Structures are given as C-alpha cells and as structure tokens.
Amino acid sequence: MPDTTVYHLNLENRSARISPLWFGHNLEHTRSCVWQGISAQLLRNRKFHGIPQRNGVASGWYPIGPEQTHFALEERNAYTRRFDPQSWRRRKETLCQRICSVSDGMPCGIGQSGLPVVGGRGYEVRVALRSDRNVAATIQLAAGGKSLVGCKESVDVGASDWREFTFSWEVPQHHSEVELEVQFDRAAKFYVGSVSLLPADNFHGLRSDVVDLLREIGCPVLRWPGGNFAGDYRWQDGLLPVDRRSPLAAHMQIETLGHTGGYDCHEIGTDEFIALCRTIDAEPYLTINPTWEGPELAAAWVEYCNGSADTKWGSLRAGRGHAEPYGVKYWSLGNEFGQSHMEGPSAPSDYARHLRPHAEAMKAVDASIELVASGDWRGDEWYTDCLTDLGDVMDHVSHHHYTGGESPAHMEDYVGAGALEDFRAVATTATCVILPELMRVHDKLRVHEPAGRRIGITFDEWNVWHAWYRVPGVVEGIHHASMLNMLCREADQLGLSIGCFFEPVNEGAILVEPDRAYLPAAGKVFSLFKAHQGNTRLELGPQQPQADVDATASLDEQTGQVVLTAVNRDPQERRRIRLILPDNRWEAGGTLFSSENFLPASDFKESGVVFEACEEGLELELPPHSIARITASSSDF
Missing domain, CATH: 3.20.20.80 (Glycosidases)
Structure with missing residues (x-):
C-alpha cells in the first residue's frame, strides 16, 4: 500500500x-x-535586413530573372526608417532590395518559398514598391509554377517615391508550401521596401x-x-x-x-x-x-x-x-x-x-x-x-x-x-x-x-x-x-x-x-x-522540501469552493493522499493529469479523480509523475 x-x-x-x-x-x-x-506574419525577413546572399538577394528570398539581373541591398533609398533618424542604431537594419533589369520583356524580381496557406482562408498582402521609371509589377501567390486562383494582382509603379499597395486574397485550397513573388518586366531600377502576408483574422x-x-x-x-x-x-x-x-x-x-x-x-x-x-x-x-x-x-x-x-x-x-x-x-x-x-x-x-x-x-x-x-x-x-x-x-x-x-x-x-x-x-x-x-x-x-x-x-x-x-x-x-x-x-x-x-x-x-x-x-x-488565482490560501501544515507529494490549498471567498493541487513528484511510485473535509456535507470532484512516461514530448492524459471514502474523509491515489486538482464545496457555505 x-x-x-x-x-x-x-x-x-x-x-x-x-x-x-x-x-x-x-x-x-x-x-x-x-x-x-x-x-x-508568414514572411521571413520581410524588410530585407542583414547581410545579403552572395547573389545580392536578401536572406530568405530567391532571385527571379536572367543572370544579368543585378541585385543589391541598399540603405540610401530604404522604405523602413527610425522614429528619430539620429537615434542609436546597429548595422544593416534599414535596407531595401534593389533589382536592376537591363532589358524589357524579361521578368525580374524576388520570391519567397515554403509558405503554408489554408484553403478557404482570407489573407492580407501589403507591399511597398518604387522604381526609377513607370513599370507594371505583379504580386502573386504561386504553387508548382502556377498562380493560385484569385491570388494575383498587377499594379502600376510610377517613377516617384514609395507606393504602398494592399490586397485581400482568399486561398482556394490548402498548400503546405507556396511562393510569394514580386515581378516586373521592364529595364529599370526597381525597389522593394517591405512585403507582408498575414491571415485576415490576425x-x-x-x-x-x-x-x-x-x-x-x-x-x-x-x-x-x-x-x-x-x-x-x-x-x-x-x-x-x-x-x-x-x-x-x-x-x-x-x-x-x-x-x-x-x-x-x-x-x-x-x-x-x-x-x-x-x-x-x-x-x-x-x-x-x-x-x-x-x-x-x-x-x-x-x-x-x-x-x-x-x-x-x-x-x-x-x-x-x-x-x-x-x-x-x-x-x-x-x-x-x-x-x-x-x-x-x-x-x-x-x-x-x-x-x-x-x-x-x-x-x-x-x-x-x-x-x-x-x-x-x-x-x-x-x-x-x-x-x-x-x-x-x-x-x-x-x-x-x-x-x-x-x-x-x-x-x-x-x-x-x-x-x-x-x-x-x-x-x-x-x-x-x-x-x-x-x-x-x-x-x-x-x-x-x-x-x-x-x-x-x-x-x-x-x-x-x-x-x-x-x-x-x-x-x-x-x-x-x-x-x-x-x-x-x-x-x-x-x-x-x-x-x-x-x-x-x-x-x-x-x-x-x-x-x-x-x-x-x-x-x-x-x-x-x-x-x-485571487483565492485565500489555506494552511496545510509543514511540508518537507524533498517530499514526494507537494500540495497547496486555497478558498474562493465568493463561491466557497476549496481548491487543492497535489503533485506526485516520484517518478516511479504511486502515492495516496487523504482529504479531511470540514464536514460530511461537502462534495468533492477533480481532474487528474497523468502519463505513461516522462520522455521528451510526453503529455498528460486528463481524467476524473477517483475518490475512495474513508472514515475521516476521502482518499485518492496519485500515479507516478502526476498532478491532481481537487475542488470541494458545500451548499451551506
């Protein structure tokens, strides 16, 4: 026993x-x-910080275009900024992605892969773009080289300051990995300042x-x-x-x-x-x-x-x-x-x-x-x-x-x-x-x-x-x-x-x-x-630091409910606890968290507490490495 x-x-x-x-x-x-x-946020490095890859593209993104396309991260024309431009800073924080295309008719841009989307769910897309001349840009979600239905937009990017675009898309079906791509097809200096992809219910x-x-x-x-x-x-x-x-x-x-x-x-x-x-x-x-x-x-x-x-x-x-x-x-x-x-x-x-x-x-x-x-x-x-x-x-x-x-x-x-x-x-x-x-x-x-x-x-x-x-x-x-x-x-x-x-x-x-x-x-x-939380603690008497069973009790002063949490800290053996209630008019119930082992990724199985009546109150058994939360209440409180 x-x-x-x-x-x-x-x-x-x-x-x-x-x-x-x-x-x-x-x-x-x-x-x-x-x-x-x-x-x-679903996108990695969506503001183009840090050291670029050896091809000049920001970490987390891939290049689109012929090998003559020039990619670089640039601070001078960055879209992101600080509240106080003179405030303290660290390196490579405020950058944008520059893409230089040398010929018309050749799609160029950047993309990011491995994005999970849920079918039937709405998404919000935001992108900040600029160019040194008027260009048409395309923003899309794609899978297997094909645009997802209803997830593609074309916008005009003028030769001016940054322009911000926002779209609402609904993904037609579930995909564990899609690509988000930003492209244009004119000879131009094209800049991407930030990109965002969020579930609409954020x-x-x-x-x-x-x-x-x-x-x-x-x-x-x-x-x-x-x-x-x-x-x-x-x-x-x-x-x-x-x-x-x-x-x-x-x-x-x-x-x-x-x-x-x-x-x-x-x-x-x-x-x-x-x-x-x-x-x-x-x-x-x-x-x-x-x-x-x-x-x-x-x-x-x-x-x-x-x-x-x-x-x-x-x-x-x-x-x-x-x-x-x-x-x-x-x-x-x-x-x-x-x-x-x-x-x-x-x-x-x-x-x-x-x-x-x-x-x-x-x-x-x-x-x-x-x-x-x-x-x-x-x-x-x-x-x-x-x-x-x-x-x-x-x-x-x-x-x-x-x-x-x-x-x-x-x-x-x-x-x-x-x-x-x-x-x-x-x-x-x-x-x-x-x-x-x-x-x-x-x-x-x-x-x-x-x-x-x-x-x-x-x-x-x-x-x-x-x-x-x-x-x-x-x-x-x-x-x-x-x-x-x-x-x-x-x-x-x-x-x-x-x-x-x-x-x-x-x-x-x-x-x-x-x-x-x-x-x-x-x-x-x-x-x-x-x-x-917010209850009044009930003294249970001295408890030894190394004891196998560790417990706390409290009283909800508004409802009269008593809460006791008991932990069996023994990894091998079962332990029993006996609850002496104020009188026989009190009723008790509870939740037990138990598990078969304590290996990594092990989890608690939730079940009801099983009580055994005894002369002075109630008894219950705690399996190894388990937790019980017991509640007791009386209609006379």
Whole structure:
C-alpha cells in the first residue's frame, strides 16, 4: 500500500491572498517567440535586413530573372526608417532590395518559398514598391509554377517615391508550401521596401489562436519586450506604421535572435502590446533600455503610456486612437545588468549612478509607477552598493532562476537509474533550491533596504534551462506544477510582488505550428492552476522540501469552493493522499493529469479523480509523475 499524506481542509486556517500577479509570463522577442510564434506574419525577413546572399538577394528570398539581373541591398533609398533618424542604431537594419533589369520583356524580381496557406482562408498582402521609371509589377501567390486562383494582382509603379499597395486574397485550397513573388518586366531600377502576408483574422498582427491560448493558461501580468531584447529595443520606432519600422539588430545575435538571423522585424510596438494585454486581461510590465536611451526617452515612454491627453506624449497616444491612458504600473530599469551578455554598466555602484536619473525622470512623470532594479542580485555588493544608492527610488528587485542553469538539476538521462535521479532533482528544485534562494534575497533586502522602505521581489524569469532548445514533456509539467505550488504557499512571506514564467510561446507552455497552436504538458499545468488565482490560501501544515507529494490549498471567498493541487513528484511510485473535509456535507470532484512516461514530448492524459471514502474523509491515489486538482464545496457555505 503506498504511503498516505493527510491534508486537513480547515476553513479556519485561512492565510494570505494568492496574488494573480504570481502567475505572470514574459513576451520577449527571442528565438521563435515572435517569429513563427505569436506573430501572424508568414514572411521571413520581410524588410530585407542583414547581410545579403552572395547573389545580392536578401536572406530568405530567391532571385527571379536572367543572370544579368543585378541585385543589391541598399540603405540610401530604404522604405523602413527610425522614429528619430539620429537615434542609436546597429548595422544593416534599414535596407531595401534593389533589382536592376537591363532589358524589357524579361521578368525580374524576388520570391519567397515554403509558405503554408489554408484553403478557404482570407489573407492580407501589403507591399511597398518604387522604381526609377513607370513599370507594371505583379504580386502573386504561386504553387508548382502556377498562380493560385484569385491570388494575383498587377499594379502600376510610377517613377516617384514609395507606393504602398494592399490586397485581400482568399486561398482556394490548402498548400503546405507556396511562393510569394514580386515581378516586373521592364529595364529599370526597381525597389522593394517591405512585403507582408498575414491571415485576415490576425489580431493586431498576432495569431488569434496563440492569443486565445495565452488567455487559456492565465496571464495576469505580461513582461515585455524583454529580457535581453530590451537592450536592443527602440520604443519610439514602434510608433511608426508597422511596415515602416526599421528592423532591430540584436547585440547577442546567436542567442537572442538566432532563429531570425540576428534581427527582429519589429512587429510588436507599444500599442499592439497593450492591445494584447487588454484582450487577455494582463497587467502590462515594461522594461526600458537605459543603456542606449537616456532619462528623457524613458520618461517620454511613461508619459506616452500614462500621460493625459494634454501632455506631449499623451496627446500623441490619443491622436493614435487611444484617448485614455494605458496606466502601466510596473517598469523594469533594464534587464540583468552586471552579467556579460548585457551592454551597459556592470558594477552595482555604476548601475545605481546610471539609473538614478532615469528613475527620477520617470517618477516625475507618474509618481504612482513602481520601478524594478534588474541586476545580479546573487552578489552581496548589489545589496550593499546598489540598494544603498538607489533604494529610495526603486520599489522592487528582479530575480531570475533557470533550473539546470543556475542550479545543477537537469535531465541528462531519460532512461535507467540516472533518469530517476535527474527527474527527482528537477521536480524538487522549486522547494529545495529556489525557495531557499528567494529566502536569502528576502533576508538581504530586509537588512539593506533604506529605513521606511519595503523593497519587493519580482521573480520575473523562471523556467528550465534551454527550454527553447528542447521538446517539452511531463518533466517540465511536474517542475512547473511544483513551482506554482511553492509560489502559492510562500510568495507572500517572501515579499514576492510578481512572478513571470519565461516564456510561454515556443519555449515551454504554448507550441506553435503553421496550422495550429496547442498546449503541451507545461501549458496544461498553467491552465490547471488558474483556479488558485485571487483565492485565500489555506494552511496545510509543514511540508518537507524533498517530499514526494507537494500540495497547496486555497478558498474562493465568493463561491466557497476549496481548491487543492497535489503533485506526485516520484517518478516511479504511486502515492495516496487523504482529504479531511470540514464536514460530511461537502462534495468533492477533480481532474487528474497523468502519463505513461516522462520522455521528451510526453503529455498528460486528463481524467476524473477517483475518490475512495474513508472514515475521516476521502482518499485518492496519485500515479507516478502526476498532478491532481481537487475542488470541494458545500451548499451551506
């Protein structure tokens, strides 16, 4: 008979509220989170950034025309631009594709292949073109060398400035790979500035199905644009029309934007991000770029988001159709300063000296905002130096932890004795490693924070290490369930203001394919745990960090429903739990997530919880590496 763990669901043992902000997420422009993730854009390198191929054609595109056709990327006549032409920049961001044809009657141009389209679905095409003389241009979707029915347009491109064209097409049938081509057939210098291909049902340029899944997993706070990418972001450029925004080159090209050649096409600006937050009911949490943008620009961003319509930047927002302020409360003063991958001041005292003018200017615009200092808070000098110098204007410190990165637990083996040991280490990291780590941060803050100040912790990046380079499975699901249980139980005592998983889209919780998006095991865990958000925690008594069964209970004060989430962190053995209910008038039900194994790509099977009546209450059995969410309610509440 498996060991039995007993939980008393006593409504008298009420504790603190479980803040929804502990269940937050990140949306950073990294790897495949935006491109082939939340962005609905189908085209690669649609603004022609970076180093061209050896034939002069932008990466991701192919040439059309005889071998005498000359292709080059050109900056002088670029269609994309920056909000401030004098702002800081990196190389090869603002370019256009030039095509020089030497004779009439020979089709020339560029195309992109491998584009998936769905039959019966509408698509929106936008293209910006110019030429040194009057030419007729053709834009089409083709498959097998033939245009798709209803997916071809001819336009006149005059000898003038850029001309913008928009078409609406309906694809007649499904194709896993089609080509989009732009052609002309006169001797001319012809320029392509940007091209866009979007499903017509996009949400501000984002995939509607991915947006729906963000809502499904529960996203009470969303941090953007980074993370590391915050150090590459120019917020003012996001005020330009999306097709005219200059791409953004990454300082850490291989790590941050390795899936897009080191560049981001800037599909998401402030307005699009806020629209996303509004539709998924998320609190926006913004990270400034203090290395490259000074106090004035940081304050201007606050005023754009929070200023009234009679302020300079607030009036610009209102003129763009957003009369009411966005009310962004949380702002991070950069990301992970003091670590080698971030540009800017690395010493704590230098960080404090550099960031104080930013903090003061931002709070002068809106004194109600809360600022997060993001450094390497594992080092004592960040408390003794930075906190002393900056603690009067900052409200929180940022803390990050990646299991298998900062801690040794990671999955090297998936079979044999080594796999069982690795699984246990990963499954218990939240309680054995991260909880003590957060306690140390909390204790140091209490010692070094200025008198009269209470500095909080934003645990705004956590995940398993290299979740972005692996196929997720049940291991990640159990790890995340244990983490969320721990946060529900401990975050209040730790002074945790915010918790943000890094990051859901294509890095663990939401997987995106050309024709679908879905929740793997880890994403299902977030959806399961939504039931705790905003509830009052119920004390269950002491729980050992290495215990096989890990649990949290809460009470919905409005409905009287009790929620208990229990995780069996044992990779081999079943475990039993006994629930002692307030009285025999309570009824219980539940959902069980179980799986046959914890190999990569393993998933949870959902079923109902099977209870066994006992003298004191109810008992149930948890299979190895499984999760149960149990709800209990009484009509007498």
